Amino acid sequence: MKILGVNEYNIDSCISIGIHVPSGKGDAWKDIIKIEDRELDSDTVDKIALIAPDATISIIRDYYIADKYKVRLDDHVVGLARCSNPNCITNKGEPVAPEFTVVSRKPTQLRCRYCDRILMNISDNLL
Numbered sequence: 001m002k003i004l005g006v007n008e009y010n011i012d013s014c015i016s017i018g019i020h021v022p023s024g025k026g027d028a029w030k031d032i033i034k035i036e037d038r039e040l041d042s043d044t045v046d047k048i049a050l051i052a053p054d055a056t057i058s059i060i061r062d063y064y065i066a067d068k069y070k071v072r073l074d075d076h077v078v079g080l081a082r083c084s085n086p087n088c089i090t091n092k093g094e095p096v097a098p099e100f101t102v103v104s105r106k107p108t109q110l111r112c113r114y115c116d117r118i119l120m121n122i123s124d125n126l127l
């Protein structure tokens, strides 16, 4: 919800949230966020991939699934999260975009290109 920029002050369309919903695949389950009248830009989709690498995005138009795809986490992440090291050059007001290399995917771990620090809490450091 934070990535999608939705909070109690700016809700202007119908939002449904389902937690622990049976997925129809055996005894698997999923969580769902459904927002009406909203298309996602690529930065938003990339941020979702950072914290939910198995997420699926479905675009529904006129009650039918118009598009459906899995998010994809690239090997390099640029400008989506800040480095957690306050002394990193990316946090010093220099014109340097934060850049990370994906060093693990389950769970997702990012290493700063500039100071080598592993970003511990990705969701709290999203830009």
Ligand SMILES: [Zn+2]
Pocket (backbone or CB within 6 Å): 083, 084, 085, 088, 089, 090, 112, 113, 114, 115, 116, 117
């Ligand atoms: Zn850094």
